[in-house]
Amino acid sequence: xxxxxxxxxxxxxxxxxxxxxxxxxxxxxxxxxxxxxxxxxxxxxxxxxxxxxxxxxxxxxxxxxxxxxxxxxxxxxxxxxxxxxxxxxxxxxxxxxxxxxxxxxxxxxxxxxxxxxxxxxxxxxxxxxxxxxxxxxxxxxxxxxxxxxxxxxxxxxxxxxxxxxxxxxxxxxxxxxxxxxxxxxxxxxxxxxxxxxxxxxxxxxxxxxxxxxxxxxxxxxxxxxxxxxxxxxxxxxxxxxxxxxxxxxxxxxxxxxxxxxxxxxxxxxxxxxxxxxxxxxxxxxxxxxxxxxxxxxxxxxxxxxxxxx
Amino acid sequence: xxxxxxxxxxxxxxxxxxxxxxxxxxxxxxxxxxxxxxxxxxxxxxxxxxxxxxxxxxxxxxxxxxxxxxxxxxxxxxxxxxxxxxxxxxxxxxxxxxxxxxxxxxxxxxxxxxxxxxxxxxxxxxxxxxxxxxxxxxxxxxxxxxxxxxxxxxxxxxxxxxxxxxxxxxxxxxxxxxxxxxxxxxxxxxxxxxxxxxxxxxxxxxxxxxxxxxxxxxxxxxxxxxxxxxxxxxxxxxxxxxxxxxxxxxxxxxxxxxxxxxxxxxxxxxxxxxxxxxxxxxxxxxxxxxxxxxxxxxxxxxxxxxxxxxxxxxxxxxxxxxxxxxxxxxxxxxxxxxxxxxxxxxxxxxxxxxxxxxxxxxxxxxxxxxxxxxxxxxxxxxxxxxxxxxxxxxxxxxxxxxxxxxxxxxxxxxxxxxxxxxxxxxxxxxxxxxxxxxxxxxxxxxxxxxxxxxxxxxxxxxxxxxxxxxxxxxxxxxxxxxxxxxxxxxxxxxxxxxxxxxxxxxxxxxxxxxxxxxxxxxxxxxxxxxxxxxxxxxxxxxxxxxxxxxxxxxxxxxxxxxxxxxxxxxxxxxxxxxxxxxxxxxxxxxxxxxxxxxxxxxxxxxxxxxxxxxxxxxxxxxxxxxxxxxxxxxxxxxxxxxxxxxxxxxxxxxxxxxxxxxxxxxxxxxxxxxxxxxxxxx
Numbered sequence: 001x002x003x004x005x006x007x008x009x010x011x012x013x014x015x016x017x018x019x020x021x022x023x024x025x026x027x028x029x030x031x032x033x034x035x036x037x038x039x040x041x042x043x044x045x046x047x048x049x050x051x052x053x054x055x056x057x058x059x060x061x062x063x064x065x066x067x068x069x070x071x072x073x074x075x076x077x078x079x080x081x082x083x084x085x086x087x088x089x090x091x092x093x094x095x096x097x098x099x100x101x102x103x104x105x106x107x108x109x110x111x112x113x114x115x116x117x118x119x120x121x122x123x124x125x126x127x128x129x130x131x132x133x134x135x136x137x138x139x140x141x142x143x144x145x146x147x148x149x150x151x152x153x154x155x156x157x158x159x160x161x162x163x164x165x166x167x168x169x170x171x172x173x174x175x176x177x178x179x180x181x182x183x184x185x186x187x188x189x190x191x192x193x194x195x196x197x198x199x200x201x202x203x204x205x206x207x208x209x210x211x212x213x214x215x216x217x218x219x220x221x222x223x224x225x226x227x228x229x230x231x232x233x234x235x236x237x238x239x240x241x242x243x244x245x246x247x248x249x250x251x252x253x254x255x256x257x258x259x260x261x262x263x264x265x266x267x268x269x270x271x272x273x274x275x276x277x278x279x280x281x282x283x284x285x286x287x288x289x290x291x292x293x294x295x296x297x298x299x300x301x302x303x304x305x306x307x308x309x
Numbered sequence: 310x311x312x313x314x315x316x317x318x319x320x321x322x323x324x325x326x327x328x329x330x331x332x333x334x335x336x337x338x339x340x341x342x343x344x345x346x347x348x349x350x351x352x353x354x355x356x357x358x359x360x361x362x363x364x365x366x367x368x369x370x371x372x373x374x375x376x377x378x379x380x381x382x383x384x385x386x387x388x389x390x391x392x393x394x395x396x397x398x399x400x401x402x403x404x405x406x407x408x409x410x411x412x413x414x415x416x417x418x419x420x421x422x423x424x425x426x427x428x429x430x431x432x433x434x435x436x437x438x439x440x441x442x443x444x445x446x447x448x449x450x451x452x453x454x455x456x457x458x459x460x461x462x463x464x465x466x467x468x469x470x471x472x473x474x475x476x477x478x479x480x481x482x483x484x485x486x487x488x489x490x491x492x493x494x495x496x497x498x499x500x501x502x503x504x505x506x507x508x509x510x511x512x513x514x515x516x517x518x519x520x521x522x523x524x525x526x527x528x529x530x531x532x533x534x535x536x537x538x539x540x541x542x543x544x545x546x547x548x549x550x551x552x553x554x555x556x557x558x559x560x561x562x563x564x565x566x567x568x569x570x571x572x573x574x575x576x577x578x579x580x581x582x583x584x585x586x587x588x589x590x591x592x593x594x595x596x597x598x599x600x601x602x603x604x605x606x607x608x609x610x611x612x613x614x615x616x617x618x619x620x621x622x623x624x625x626x627x628x629x630x631x632x633x634x635x636x637x638x639x640x641x642x643x644x645x646x647x648x649x650x651x652x653x654x655x656x657x658x659x660x661x662x663x664x665x666x667x668x669x670x671x672x673x674x675x676x677x678x679x680x681x682x683x684x685x686x687x688x689x690x691x692x693x694x695x696x697x698x699x700x701x702x703x704x705x706x707x708x709x710x711x712x713x714x715x716x717x718x719x720x721x722x723x724x725x726x727x728x729x730x731x732x733x734x735x736x737x738x739x740x741x742x743x744x745x746x747x748x749x750x751x752x753x754x755x756x757x758x759x760x761x762x763x764x765x766x767x768x769x770x771x772x773x774x775x776x777x778x779x780x781x782x783x784x785x786x787x788x789x790x791x792x793x794x795x796x797x798x799x800x801x802x803x804x805x806x807x808x809x810x811x812x813x814x815x816x817x818x819x820x821x822x823x824x825x826x827x828x829x830x831x832x833x834x835x836x837x838x839x840x841x842x843x844x845x846x847x848x849x850x851x852x853x854x855x856x857x858x859x860x861x862x863x864x865x866x867x868x869x870x871x872x873x874x875x876x877x878x879x880x881x882x883x884x885x886x887x888x889x890x891x892x893x894x895x896x897x898x899x900x901x902x903x904x905x906x907x908x909x910x911x912x913x914x915x916x917x918x919x920x921x922x923x924x925x926x927x928x929x930x931x932x933x934x935x936x937x938x939x940x941x942x943x944x945x946x947x948x949x950x951x952x953x954x955x956x957x958x959x960x961x962x963x964x965x966x967x968x969x970x971x972x973x974x975x976x977x978x979x980x981x982x983x984x985x986x987x988x989x990x991x
C-alpha cells in the first residue's frame with residue numbers, strides 16, 4: 001500500500017516539476033513584454049537532452065558519472081515524503097531533518113562532481129554553492145522548525161495535516177517564518193537574487209557553473225533533479241506555512257482535488273519567484289550572506305514568538 | 310564460563326598488550342618482526358577487548374576487583390560498569406582497525422626509526438586507555454592518566470627528525486600536564502570533602518558537597534578534562550600533536566584518547582557531584598556550541614589534511630558536549646526522560662565520531678604515505694590510483710557531515726531532537742541557550758559539508774597537482790583492510806541505530822539511576838522515535854529507499870538512452886591549454902566562506918612588492934601570503950605567559966643564592982604555620 005502511494009508521489013513530482021520551470025520562464029517573459037516559450041518547453045528540452053550523445057571529461061572519475069543519479073535519487077526520496085494530497089503516517093524522509101540532510105546529500109555530490117573535471121568554472125561554482133548552502137542551513141532548519149514546534153511534531157506529514165486547524169493568531173509567526181523559508185528556497189534553488197539561472201557569466205554563475213561540463217542524459221537528469229528540488233521546496237512552502245489542502249481520505253476524488261490544489265498553490269509561488277526575478281537585480285556575492293542571515297534571524301524570532309504563544 | 314570470561318576479560322586483554330609491548334622491545338633489532346609482533350598483539354588484545362566489553366554491555370553486569378597495597382592512599386581498584394565497558398568497547402574496536410592498518414603503514418619506517426620503541430609505547434598507550442576507564446581510585450587513576458599522556462607523547466614525537474614534531478610534542482606535554490595539575494587538584498578537593506580517593510565513596514558523597522566546592526570542582530575538572538577533550542580555547546595542542554604522530558596513532562588519539570576527557574567529565578558531573586544548577590549545564594552547552602562552530606571554521610582554514618581532521622575533532626567534541634550539556638540542564642530541571650534522550654545522543658556521537666574520525670585519519674595517512682606530503686594543495690586526482698582509499702575517505706566524509714544513512718546522521722538527529730525538547734522548557738534564559746545550541750549545530754553541519762567537499766574534492770578529484778600525486782600508488786592490503794572495516798562500521802552504526810540505542814539507554818540508566826518510561830526515546834529494530842511521536846526516523850528504510858531510488862533512476866535512464874554513445878574529451882577551458890594550476894585550490898575554495906566569517910577566523914593578507922624604481926605600477930617581484938591570525942595565542946596564551954614571566958621575574962629577587970637567607974625563609978614559614986595552626990585551633 002505504502003509503496004503504491006510513494007510511487008504516485010514520485011510520479012506527481014516528476015511530472016509537474018518541469019511545469020514549474022516553464023511557468024516561471026513564461027511569467028518572466030510576459031513581465032519583459034516578450035511572448036516567451038510555451039510552458040511545456042522544459043519537457044521538450046529534457047526529451048532533447050535524453051536523445052543526445054554525451055561527452056565526459058578525461059579527468060573525470062566515477063564521482064562525476066554517478067553524481068547525477070545520486071542527486072536525482074535524493075530528490076525522489078524526498079518526493080515520497082512531501083505533503084501533496086495525503087499525509088502517510090510514515091515516510092522515508094518524513095522528518096524535517098531527514099529532508100534537510102537529503103537535500104544536503106544532493107548538494108554534496110553535485111559540488112564534488114563540479115570539482116571532478118578540474119575546470120576553473122566547476123571549482124568556483126562548487127565553492128560558491130557550498131558557501132551558500134552552509135550559510136543557508138541555519139535559516140532552513142529554523143524556519144521549518146517553527147511549524148514543527150507549533151504543531152508539536154517534526155514529521156512533515158503531521159505538520160501539513162494539522163496546520164489547517166490553527167487559530168488565526170498562530171499564523172502570525174508562521175508568516176514570518178515563511179518569508180525566511182522563501183529566502184532559503186531562492187538560495188537553494190539558484191534563483192534571483194542569489195543566482196541567475198539564465199546566465200553563463202563566470203563572474204556570477206553558481207549552479208550553472210557546476211553543471212557546465214555535463215551533457216546528454218546526465219545533464220537532463222541534473223536539470224530534472226533541479227526542477228524536482230524547486231518543486232519540492234514550493235510544495236513545502238505551500239503546505240507547511242499555509243492552511244494545507246491535505247486530504248483526510250485515502251481514496252477517491254478528494255485526493256485528486258487536493259493534489260491539484262497543492263499544484264495550484266505551488267504554481268502561484270512559482271509565479272511569485274518569477275515576479276521577484278523580473279523586479280530586482282542579482283545581488284553581489286558578498287551581500288548574499290546578509291540575506292541568508294536575515295532568513296535565519298526571521299526563523300529564530302518567529303520560533304521564539306511561537307513558543308511564547 | 311561466561312562469568313569467568315567477564316571476570317578475567319580485562320586481565321586477558323592486558324596480557325596481550327604486555328606481551329606486545331615487551332616483545333617488540335626484545336625484537337627491536339629486526340624491524341620486520343618487531344612491527345608484525347607489536348601490531349599483531351595489539352590486534353589480538355583489542356579483539357579480546359571488543360569481545361569482553363561487548364559481553365559486559367549485553368549482559369549488563371558490573372565487574373569489580375580490588376587489590377590493597379602497602380602504599381598509603383593507594384590501591385588498585387578496578388570496576389567495569391556499563392559506562393566503562395562502553396568506552397572500552399570504543400577503544401578496542403578502533404584499536405583493532407588501527408593495529409591492522411599499522412602493520413602496513415609502519416613498514417616505511419623500517420631502518421629509519423626504532424620500531425621497538427614504537428611498538429612498546431603503542432601497546433602501552435592502548436592498555437593505559439583501557440585501564441583508565443576501569444580505574445576506581447583517584448591516585449591509581451592519576452598514575453594511569455599520566456602513563457597515557459606520556460605514552461602518547463612518545464608516539465607524537467616518534468618521528469623526531471621531522472621538523473616541528475618535537476615542538477608539537479612540547480606543546481602537548483605542557484598542555485597535558487597543566488591539565489593533570491587541575492585534575493589532581495579537583496580530586497584533592499573531593500578527597501577533602503569525602504575523606505577518600507575511592508570513586509564509590511565519592512559517588513556516595515555526591516549530594517553532600519557545598520556549593521563553593523562544587524563550583525571549584527566544576528571549573529577544575531572542566532579545565533583539566535576539557536584540555537584532554539580539546540574544547541576551545543584549550544584546544545591548541547590538538548592541531549599540533551595529532552598531525553605529528555603516525556597516522557594510526559593520530560586515529561587513536563583523535564578518535565579515542567580525547568574521549569577519555571569526555572568520559573571523566575561524565576563521571577565527575579553526573580556521578581561525583583550532583584545536582585548542579587542549570588547554569589553549569591548551560592556553560593557546558595555553550596562551550597559545546599562554540600567548540601563545534603569554531604572547530605569547523607578553523608578546519609576550513611587548514612590545508613594540512615591531518616590538521617584539518619584534528620580541527621574536526623574539536624568540532625565533534627563540541628557536538629558531544631551539546632548533548633552532554635543538554636543532559637545536565639535537563640538533570641537539574643528534573644526532566645529525567647529528556648536527560649536520557651540527550652545523553653544517549655552524546656554517547657552515540659561519541660562512538661560514531663571514534664569510528665569515522667579513525668577512518669578519516671587512516672585515509673589521510675594512506676594519502677600522505679603515498680604522496681609524502683600532508684599539504685592538500687599538492688594532492689589531486691588520487692581517486693584514479695587509490696580507489697579504495699578514496700571510497701573509504703568518501704564514506705568517512707559523508708558520515709562526519711551527517712549524511713544519511715551513515716552513522717553521523719543518527720547521532721546528530723538525536724542531539725537535534727534533544728535540543729528541540731529543551732526550547733520549550735519554559736525558562737526564557739534556557740530557551741535561548743538551547744536555540745544557540747541548535748543554531749550552532751545547524752551551521753556546523755553546513756560548514757562541515759563544505760569543508761569535506763573541499764577536503765575530498767581537492768585531494769581525490771580532478772587532475773594531480775604535483776608529480777608525487779601523479780605517481781601515487783594504492784596502499785597495502787593491511788591498510789585497506791583497516792579502513793574498510795571502519796567504513797563498514799559507519800554503515801552498521803548508521804543503519805542499525807534502533808538496536809544500538811537500547812544498549813546506550815541501559816548505560817545511561819547505570820550512570821544516572823534513571824529507569825523511567827520510554828516516552829522520550831523509543832526504539833525498535835527499525836525505527837527510532839522521540840517524545841511520543843514528536844519525531845521518528847527509520848534508518849534502514851531511508852537506506853533502502855535511497856538504494857531503491859538509485860536503482861530505479863539508473864535502470865530507467867539506461868533503458869531510455871542505451872543507444873547513446875559516451876565519448877571522452879578534454880575539459881573545456883575557453884580553448885587555453887589545461888594545466889594543473891587551473892584547478893581550484895583548497896585555499897581558494899574556502900576563502901570566500903572565511904571572508905564572510907572573518908569575525909571569527911581573522912584572515913590576513915600580506916603583500917610584498919618590489920617596484921621598479923619609483924613606479925607605482927611596474928614591479929620586479931610580488932608575493933602574496935594568505936594566513937590566519939592565531940587569536941588564542943595572541944589574546945589568551947600570550948597574556949598568560951607575560952603574566953607568568955613577570956611574576957617569576959619578581960620572585961627571583963628573593964633568591965639571593967645565600968644559604969643563610971634560605972634558612973631564614975624556612976624559619977619564617979615555620980613560624981607562620983605555627984601561628985596559623987594555633988589560631989585555627991582556637
